[in-house]
Amino acid sequence: xxxxxxxxxxxxxxxxxxxxxxxxxxxxxxxxxxxxxxxxxxxxxxxxxxxxxxxxxxxxxxxxxxxxxxxxxxxxxxxxxxxxxxxxxxxxxxxxxxxxxxxxxxxxxxxxxxxxxxxxxxxxxxxxxxxxxxxxxxxxxxxxxxxxxxxxxxxxxxxxxxxxxxxxxxxxxxxxxxxxxxxxxxxxxxxxxxxxxxxxxxxxxxxxxxxxxxxxxxxxxxxxxxxxxxxxxxxxxxxxxxxxxxxxxxxxxxxxxxxxxxxxxxxxxxxxxxxxxxxxxxxxxxxx
Amino acid sequence: xxxxxxxxxxxxxxxxxxxxxxxxxxxxxxxxxxxxxxxxxxxxxxxxxxxxxxxxxxxxxxxxxxxxxxxxxxxxxxxxxxxxxxxxxxxxxxxxxxxxxxxxxxxxxxxxxxxxxxxxxxxxxxxxxxxxxxxxxxxxxxxxxxxxxxxxxxxxxxxxxxxxxxxxxxxxxxxxxxxxxxxxxxxxxxxxxxxxxxxxxxxxxxxxxxxxxxxxxxxxxxxxxxxxxxxxxxxxxxxxxxxxxxxxxxxxxxxxxxxxxxxxxxxxxxxxxxxxxxxxxxxxxxxx
Numbered sequence: 001x002x003x004x005x006x007x008x009x010x011x012x013x014x015x016x017x018x019x020x021x022x023x024x025x026x027x028x029x030x031x032x033x034x035x036x037x038x039x040x041x042x043x044x045x046x047x048x049x050x051x052x053x054x055x056x057x058x059x060x061x062x063x064x065x066x067x068x069x070x071x072x073x074x075x076x077x078x079x080x081x082x083x084x085x086x087x088x089x090x091x092x093x094x095x096x097x098x099x100x101x102x103x104x105x106x107x108x109x110x111x112x113x114x115x116x117x118x119x120x121x122x123x124x125x126x127x128x129x130x131x132x133x134x135x136x137x138x139x140x141x142x143x144x145x146x147x148x149x150x151x152x153x154x155x156x157x158x159x160x161x162x163x164x165x166x167x168x169x170x171x172x173x174x175x176x177x178x179x180x181x182x183x184x185x186x187x188x189x190x191x192x193x194x195x196x197x198x199x200x201x202x203x204x205x206x207x208x209x210x211x212x213x214x215x216x217x218x219x220x221x222x223x224x225x226x227x228x229x230x231x232x233x234x235x236x237x238x239x240x241x242x243x244x245x246x247x248x249x250x251x252x253x254x255x256x257x258x259x260x261x262x263x264x265x266x267x268x269x270x271x272x273x274x275x276x277x278x279x280x281x282x283x284x285x286x287x288x
Numbered sequence: 289x290x291x292x293x294x295x296x297x298x299x300x301x302x303x304x305x306x307x308x309x310x311x312x313x314x315x316x317x318x319x320x321x322x323x324x325x326x327x328x329x330x331x332x333x334x335x336x337x338x339x340x341x342x343x344x345x346x347x348x349x350x351x352x353x354x355x356x357x358x359x360x361x362x363x364x365x366x367x368x369x370x371x372x373x374x375x376x377x378x379x380x381x382x383x384x385x386x387x388x389x390x391x392x393x394x395x396x397x398x399x400x401x402x403x404x405x406x407x408x409x410x411x412x413x414x415x416x417x418x419x420x421x422x423x424x425x426x427x428x429x430x431x432x433x434x435x436x437x438x439x440x441x442x443x444x445x446x447x448x449x450x451x452x453x454x455x456x457x458x459x460x461x462x463x464x465x466x467x468x469x470x471x472x473x474x475x476x477x478x479x480x481x482x483x484x485x486x487x488x489x490x491x492x493x494x495x496x497x498x499x500x501x502x503x504x505x506x507x508x509x510x511x512x513x514x515x516x517x518x519x520x521x522x523x524x525x526x527x528x529x530x531x532x533x534x535x536x537x538x539x540x541x542x543x544x545x546x547x548x549x550x551x552x553x554x555x556x557x558x559x560x561x562x563x564x565x566x567x568x569x570x571x572x573x574x575x576x
Contacts, residue, residue, distance in 0.1 A: 042560045050466070050474040053341050054437070061553045061560075071553060109560070149342070149434055149446075149476055150483075158437075178338070186338040188437055195438075265349045265359060272330045272349075272397070 003028050006073065009249040010081040019084045019098045021207075021245030024133040027121035030182075030254050031247040032059055032072065032112035033224030034082050035231075036100070036240040039064045042109040044152020048230060049111065051149035055158050055226035057182045060112030060250075067104060069112060073251035078110040084243035086228070091235030100240050113224040115247050116161050118183040118254045122176060128169060132210045138245035139163070140204035141225050145197025146188070148226060156230035159223040160188060162201060164216035171273040173219065178269060181259045190219040206244040291316050294361065294537040298369040307372045307386045309495075309533030312421040315409035318470070318542050319535040320347055320360065320400035321512030322370050323519075324388070324528040327352045330397040332440020336518060337399065339437035343446050343514035345470045348400030348538075355392060357400060361539035366398040372531035374516070379523030388528050401512040403535050404449050406471040406542045410464060416457060420498045426533035427451070428492035429513050433485025434476070436514060444518035447511040448476060450489060452504035459561040461507065466557060469547045478507040494532040 006029035012018035022031055037045055042064070049056040060072045067078045079101040087095045087103065116139070120130050132139050139161045146158040161184075165173060170190060177186045189196045201218070202209050206225055212218065231239045242248065294317035300306035310319055325333055330352070337344040348360045355366045367389045375383045375391065404427070408418045420427050427449045434446040449472075453461060458478060465474045477484050489506070490497050494513055500506065519527045530536065 039560070046557060046560050047474075050462075051342065051476050053469070053473075054339065058553055061555045063555055146437055147435060174338075181341070185341075186335075188339050265346055267349045267351055269334060272327070272334050 005029070006249040006251045007075070010073070010076065013083040013098070014077065014080045016098050019246070021138045022083060022247045022249055023117050023120065023139060023245060026249045027124065028253055028255070030059065030072070030250045030252040030257060031115040031117045032250060033115050033227070034078065034242040034248050035111045035113070035227050036078065036108055037111070037236060038105075038238065039107040039109050041153070041236045041239075044154055045111060045227070046151070048148070048151025048154035048227070049113065051151045052226065053181070054184060054188060054222035055148065055224060057114035057184065058111065059114045059182050062110040064109050065106035067110070069110065072112060072248070076248070076250070078248070079104045082242045082246060082248050084246040086241050086243050088228075088231050088236070088239040088241070090237055091232045096243055103238070103240060112248060113227070114182040114184065115224050116184045116221050117247060119177055119180045121254060122180065123173070126176060128165065128173065130163060132163070132208065135210065137210065138207035140201065140208060140210050141206035141223050141244060142193075142198045142201075143205045143229055148230065153234040154227070154230040156226070156233045158188070159206070159226040159229050160196070160220040161223045162193075162204070162218055162220055164212045164218050166215065167217045170217055170219065171270040174273050175269050177221070179258050182257055184221045184223065187219040188222050190217055193218055193220070196220060293317070294539045295363070297371075297537040298361070298364065301371040301386070302365065302368045304386050307534070309426040310371060310535040310537055311405050311408065311427060311533060314537045315412065316541055316543070318347065318360070318538045318540040318545060319403040319405045320538060321403050321515070322366065322530040322536050323399045323401070323515045324366065324396055325399070325524060326393075326526065327395040327397050329441070329524045329527075332442055333399060333515070334439070336436070336439025336442035336515070337401065339439045340514065341469070342472060342476060342510035343436065343512060345402035345472065346399065347402045347470050350398040352397050353394035355398070357398065360400060360536070364536070364538070366536070367392045370530045370534060370536050372534040374529045374531050376516075376519050376524070376527040376529070378525055379520045384531055391526070391528060400536060401515070402470040402472060403512050404472045404509050405535060407465055407468045409542060410468065411461065414464060416453065416461065418451060420451070420496065423498065425498065426495035428489065428496060428498050429494035429511055429532060430481075430486045431493045431517055436518065441522040442515070442518040444514070444521045446476070447494070447514040447517050448484070448508040449511045450481070450492070450506055450508055452500045452506050454503065455505045458505055458507065459558040462561050463557050465509070467546050470545055472509045472511065475507040476510050478505055481506055481508070484508060
């Protein structure tokens with residue numbers, strides 16, 4: 001079976017034929033969260049991204065007023081290539097659209113942040129099951145009680161994605177995700193969701209609820225929807241983002257941007273993580 | 289003038305001849321913060337590092353009971369090569385030493401985290417003044433009101449280092465530090481120290497107080513002393529760290545581990561940062 005290309009998803013999005021979530025689509029290609037702001041907010045938002053590399057790994061940035069992002073794809077038009085956009089006015093979600101050309105102006109700056117869907121493809125390639133992909137639905141996303149590091153006017157709770165795995169897979173999944181810092185890297189928490197302020201995993205703040213088998217462990221990754229929570233607090237007069245799960249799919253092959261954190265930590269993380277994952281309760285973030 | 293080698297500093301530290309702070313020493317070589325813990329705590333601490341890449345960029349990790357760290361230097365003996373160590377018992381600083389061989393055991397694991405001194409050398413090479421280096425004293429370090437992301441039993445306030453620069457240099461310093469993610473990357477804040485909970489810059493929590501010229505802007509970097517604040521809260525029965533400012537100097541050339549964040553963001557950050565730095569007050573982290 002021939003793999004879908006990033007450019008194919010963008011064409012479908014640009015023509016309006018596809019407005020859905022991109023989990024599992026064009027699996028070989030880097031996907032990105034999108035935040036579009038007037039230049040007067042760009043410095044503070046850039047600062048926010050740089051301060052929060054786990055939820056906001058900056059992988060692309062446009063010039064003011066320029067809708068192209070050559071670093072991520074030859075023909076990207078950030079005004080039309082995201083399957084579905086959200087428009088926030090004064091921090092309030094005011095609409096959803098598949099084309100924001102009418103809102104684009106000469107001072108707009110587009111930020112692209114890495115996305116865990118990139119890493120999901122690597123999970124699947126390595127034989128791990130990703131349930132929401134199998135179900136063809138969006139990943140469940142939750143606001144946590146973890147505060148991000150402010151950047152200018154931007155601050156707010158970290159948003160996370162949730163996946164579940166058999167306990168014995170957790171260390172391997174850490175080792176694998178460690179190599180994808182531009183796709184949120186390792187989980188920020190696993191085990192008890194209440195320890196990061198999630199009271200009901202059946203009611204995600206974004207995305208779809210997904211059943212969790214009793215014998216599986218929950219793992220939570222920092223999520224590129226975090227900026228949308230910060231926008232609610234910062235209240236810029238206008239901000240355009242992707243709709244959660246509906247990512248910009250790039251032409252960059254994920255395999256080409258694997259990180260070997262320099263200098264390479266020459267010990268597998270697995271043996272260190274096994275211990276705690278054998279006692280999930282003892283492992284969660286202790287917020288007390 | 290011949291440049292000092294990392295191995296020379298380690299030899300001096302190992303022999304006990306040198307027990308001081310390493311800012312400005314062996315400037316071409318990567319320096320690291322050190323945290324040594326029994327293996328039963330290693331998983332939680334690893335988790336804490338991975339959750340907080342700004343203050344805790346993991347650059348080296350030992351095998352349990354093995355005092356060598358080949359990734360960072362051929363002959364490293366982590367029990368003796370740090371100029372000065374601090375010993376914490378139940379989270380309380382209980383002593384300082386230049387050799388912790390007597391405390392090392394078969395289950396000890398050593399973590400090495402990147403250090404901003406690496407980045408200072410780059411600043412100086414690029415013609416920027418680093419005042420505490422010129423004064424031959426330690427960098428001022430402060431606990432902030434920014435909470436790190438918990439990892440297992442480890443959590444606590446972020447500790448930052450403080451430097452000051454003429455306002456027009458701030459954007460260039462962002463561009464430069466952006467390339468050193470393993471050395472804390474870009475500043476987490478600049479401008480008003482009170483916005484990150486620092487009430488008196490003349491009274492650092494660690495290191496030395498340094499005079500700040502009236503016409504300069506304060507810049508704050510996440511600091512590898514952050515784990516020491518988390519140890520006070522986690523209270524492991526024993527933990528050994530470097531003494532603040534007294535780093536492990538490695539054999540890794542800083543120039544060899546420059547990051548080109550993949551895919552490269554192909555726009556300088558400068559033009560985006562100029563705007564806010566022209567209005568420092570408007571730029572600080574808004575914690576309200």
